[in-house]
Amino acid sequence: MWITNNLINSIKNMKTRFLIVIILFLLQVSCAKFVEIEVPDYKIISKTVFSSDETAERAVLGIYNELAKADFSNGDFSSVTTLSELSADNFNTTTLNYSMIEFEQNNISPNNSYNLNLWSSAYKIIYMCNAVLEGLEFSEGISSESRTKFSGEAKFVRAFAYFYLVNLYGEVPIVLTTDYRKNAVLHKSSIEDVYGFIINDLNDASTVLGNNYIAGERIRASRFTAMALLARVYLFLEDWEMAEVLSNELIESSENYTLLKNLDEVFLANSKEAIWQISPAGRGPLSFITNEARIFILNSPPPNSQKPVALSDDFLNSFNEEDRRLVQWIGNYNTGNQVFHYPYKYKVNSSSVIEEYSMVLRLAEQYLIRAEARAYQDRLSAAITDLNKIRERAQLPSISSSTSSISRESVLDSIQIERRRELFTEWGHRWLDLKRTGMALSPWISLNSNIDNSDLLYPIPDQEIIKNPNLIQNEGY
Incomplete structure (x- = not known):
């Protein structure tokens, strides 16, 4: 599957049909892995696709739409x-998958x-971000303000994808x-270099x-979004x-963010x-519910x-x-012989309007980040204050911060327990926490x-290693 030169030429002078180019272009990516694709000279395409602020913004919106579709x-x-919840200890499979x-x-x-x-869908997102960044670089019809803003959004999403690649796979290629031809022979970069790249982008x-x-919709990157991931x-x-420092600025931005008292409102759009x-709308005009609701809510017996x-x-x-x-966040299905429990953070399993968006970054995590950072700096009372914000919202008793015998280790243990309870089935938090804290290999973890x-x-x-002779398999496989 390839975009023909005739198709490109027929669209060159039709700015308003830019979206057709980018959709067809990205369909080629979805039909093959990113390292296999020989595309027409992007400098030529970009003159049409990125010919104005409006068309460039549509390209950026295409990245967000792809996030709703990418595996x-x-x-x-x-x-x-x-998958990461399965790797951890929060999920069990209920089918022979x-x-x-x-x-x-x-x-x-x-x-x-x-x-x-x-793997391949994360790199597809990175490929799209690189395409937008190249298009913005080569364009002549975009305002300086829009060029800067759109570049910031593309870099945020690129950093987001790399964050998961480096945490799930370790050393990975940095595709720029x-x-x-360059992508097909890239070597892995060190974990240190990947993190450095992520920090620079953020x-x-x-x-x-x-x-x-924009328009009150929390589905595009802002300064606070980048700071939250950073x-x-x-x-x-x-x-x-x-x-x-970073989590504190987000928490102090009370005009933008607050811990909602009603747990049933947290995951609303x-x-x-x-x-x-x-937004599930990125999957198409008839997509009204999150995939998390669709596959997690049990309405028939396993x-x-x-x-x-x-x-x-x-x-x-x-x-x-x-x-x-x-x-409020856990449902159950009783077969008569067995009770199955399922995540019920997303509650809308059928609707003709969008009521919930998939949550990626939220304020509760920032309280837990600040609590852990403070505990490691031996400011235990301040760490407990943050931890209690999460516990009190869940109607749990506060942990006393006045006990002189409380240790850093006990505070950190409490933080990890609350991270598990608060952030379950959200973006692999439990698996990444088990790994970064060394708990994954503990005999006490299930x-x-x-x-x-x-x-x-x-x-x-395997398919990636076969295509790229410079990719080395991770140890043990």
């Missing part, structure tokens, strides 16, 4: 949310199709161009993006001071707790191939009975008993 980000079977079972057993084969979808984005959302990055890099969301997962007993046992999250260091990274898909 790694769409909340469906091959998404970070589903062997691709999922491999994630649950931490025994993923390099030819696992879901793993390939995860749409040139298939710093650039936070510098040029404004604080406000706070997480610094937490993962154990730069406690920077993590606290444009909720005041949301820092960034993905096994059901369309409802492949349920919450684990180990996860359920982590809750206190009085915890409101146990009641993972596959045979897990070892090599299982902490997913394998590079």
Whole structure:
């Protein structure tokens, strides 16, 4: 499948039909992996596609729409949310879906199709971001203000995709161009270099993006969106001071964000707790519900191939009975012989209007980031104050910060418990937390008993290694 020169020439002078070019162009990406694609000279296409502020903005909107469809980000079977929860201890499979079972057993084969979808769809998003950045660079008809803003949005999304690639796969190639010849032979970059690249992109984005959302829709990147991800990055890099500085600014921005008292309102579209969301509308004009609601809410007894997962007993046992999250964010289906529990953060499983957006970044995480950063700086009372914000919202008793015998370790343990309860089934938080804290290999964690260091990274898909002789498989595969 290729875009013909005739098609390109027929569209060159029709600015308003730019979207046809970009959609067809991206369809070619979806029909083959990003490293295989030889596209026409983007400098030529960009003169038409990026001929005005309006057409350039449509290209940027195309990236956000793709996030709603891409396997790694769409909340469906091959998404970070589903697969990483299986790798951790929050989900169990309820069907004989062997691709999922491999994630649950931490025994993923390099030819696992879901793993390939995860990898290739993340790189497809990166490819699109690079295409937009190149188009903005070569364009002559875009205002300076729009060029700067759109570049910031593309860099944020690119950093977001790389954050998950480096955390799931370790060393990965840094793709900076749409040139298939260069992309096809890239070596892996070190984890340190990938994180450096992510930080540079996020710093650039936070510098040029404004604080406000367009039309009140929290589905495009803002300065605060970039800062929220950057706070997480610094937490993962154990730069406690920077993590606290960034999370603090978000928390102090009370005119933009607040912890909602009613848990049933948190995941609504444009909720005041949301820092960034993905709209299901990006999947198409008739998409009204999130994929998380579609595949998580059990309305028929397992096994059901369309409802492949349920919450684990180990996860359920982590809750206190009085915890409101146990009641409002967890549903159950009774078959008569067995009770299955499922995530019920997203509640709308059928609708003719969009009521919920997929949550990606929210304020509760920032409180937990700041709590952990403060605890590691031995400011335990301040850390407990942040932790209690989350506990009190869940109607749990506050932890006393006046006890002189309280230790850093006990505070950090409490933070990890609340992270698990608060952020379950949201973008793989539990799996990434288990890995970064060293808990994944602990005998006290209910993972596959045979897990070892090599299982902490997913394998590079076989198909990618076959195509690129310079890609080296992760250890143990």
